[in-house]
Amino acid sequence: MPATPLTESELQDALAGLPGWTVREGELTAVFKADRARVPALYAAVAAAEDEADHHARVTVLYGTVGFAMNTHDAGGAITARDIALATRITALADEHGARLAPA
Numbered sequence: 001m002p003a004t005p006l007t008e009s010e011l012q013d014a015l016a017g018l019p020g021w022t023v024r025e026g027e028l029t030a031v032f033k034a035d036r037a038r039v040p041a042l043y044a045a046v047a048a049a050e051d052e053a054d055h056h057a058r059v060t061v062l063y064g065t066v067g068f069a070m071n072t073h074d075a076g077g078a079i080t081a082r083d084i085a086l087a088t089r090i091t092a093l094a095d096e097h098g099a100r101l102a103p104a
């Protein structure tokens with residue numbers, strides 16, 4: 001998958017398909033409310049997806065929430081299709097593990 005920066009309109013189109021994800025300080029970001037007991041399994045599933053994609057998010061685990069943030073270092077920190085693809089996968093895994101988007 002190319003590490004080509006998305007144009008602004010490409011990014012807006014992609015975000016339209018990723019409810020709850022926003023660009024914050026240059027990173028594609030989302031926060032989910034999660035049952036702490038299910039966080040380890042969610043993280044393991046996300047880690048496997050990251051390794052499969054060779055693309056990694058910064059994962060922040062707080063009491064009751066799990067946050068994900070990423071951009072593409074190989075594209076100088078831009079948001080690329082790799083970020084969108086991983087965010088899409090993370091959203092599905094969060095849903096599978098009972099995690100729900102946290103209110104903004």
Ligand SMILES: C[C@H](O)[C@H](O)[C@H]1CNC2=NC(N)=NC(=O)C2=N1
Nearest residue numbers: 054055056057070071072073074
């Ligand atoms: C060598 C390896 O393929 C690269 O460093 C990968 C690893 N994971 C990555 N993760 C993220 N978020 N951005 C990258 O550019 C990236 N590059």
